Amino acid sequence: MKPEPDVTRDEISRLIEASGLMRRLARFDPHWVGSTYLGLHDDFSDIDICCSFAPSLEATRTDVEAACGVFGDYDLTDEIYGGQPSRIVRFRMGGIPVEVWGRAHPVHEHEFYRFTQVEQRLLALHGPDLREDVVRRRRGGADTETAFVRALGFDAPPHVFLLDQFDKDDSALRDLREAGPSA
Template sequence: MNKPQDRPPYGAALAQSGVLERLAAFDPHIAGTPPLGLDLPSSDIDILCHAPNPSQFDDGVWRALADCPGFAIWQWRDEDRPVVARFHCAGWVFELFGQALPVIEQAGWRHFQIERRLLALGGAAFRDAVLALRRAGAKTEPAVAELFGLAGEPYATLLTLEPLDDAALGQRIRHAIR
């Protein structure tokens, strides 16, 4: 596998993998740090899928991707038992997450949408603040929670920002990056 700094942009790796076409039946959506411009050399490409039938998703992923380097697949034991798979392509790690919920209702997609809004509203200063925390070892959601002073579990508390309008988010961003 290529060293992370030698890998192509995530869009090129995505195209090379063909994963969106291979898994089209599961409504795949790209999420995570690369499309947000917050990726680090250790970042992966996250793909969220609608998998109302975990066994069917598992079978579809096996048929489509089992020949890829680093392929692994497993199923969570808790909640609605989502299926997770991982493989390598073009110097990137891809991680698939298949859950019974439609993608737009999944927590990972909701986090991604909130983060996209925050970055659009906060501009370069907010992006730089999040990246500084990420470079220091934080994941994206904990970094945002830290900047906003959100108490509690960061993945859950990030969702408390979801209903806020742009004016309220902008005010919180300005306070966070002072």
């Protein structure tokens, strides 16, 4: 069972603002995503930021190092993730782990950005019952995407399922919980 978080979403938001992180990353179109953004985090969660490292990972490396290298436990890795060249920058800020993810394409095409957009809409449409169900499943060990899909009553691969919901209208997202097989 995962513990309750020691810091709130608002405290994390203030930490991000005070650190100047988004300003430092401004040329990369940074977007805060994931469980901390949605207020679904626990003490094991990190702060996730999606960026666009266009025109290429190599061309942006020096600027990324300048933007993030000032933070403790800094590490930059370029690797293949999800079949695409990706950059993952890890560091700590105010004692909280941070991951800055990016590829050489616009942020709105990044799957983690899309997951968060869908999850945020689902929370708005389904209210506290869905939030409580997702939090309960996360405390039981599920990652955020799996917790959402299972809370909706589906046994589909979480990443594929959420990406399939990205372009759907609110009516279709509202119907998901009723349409899914019982969880």
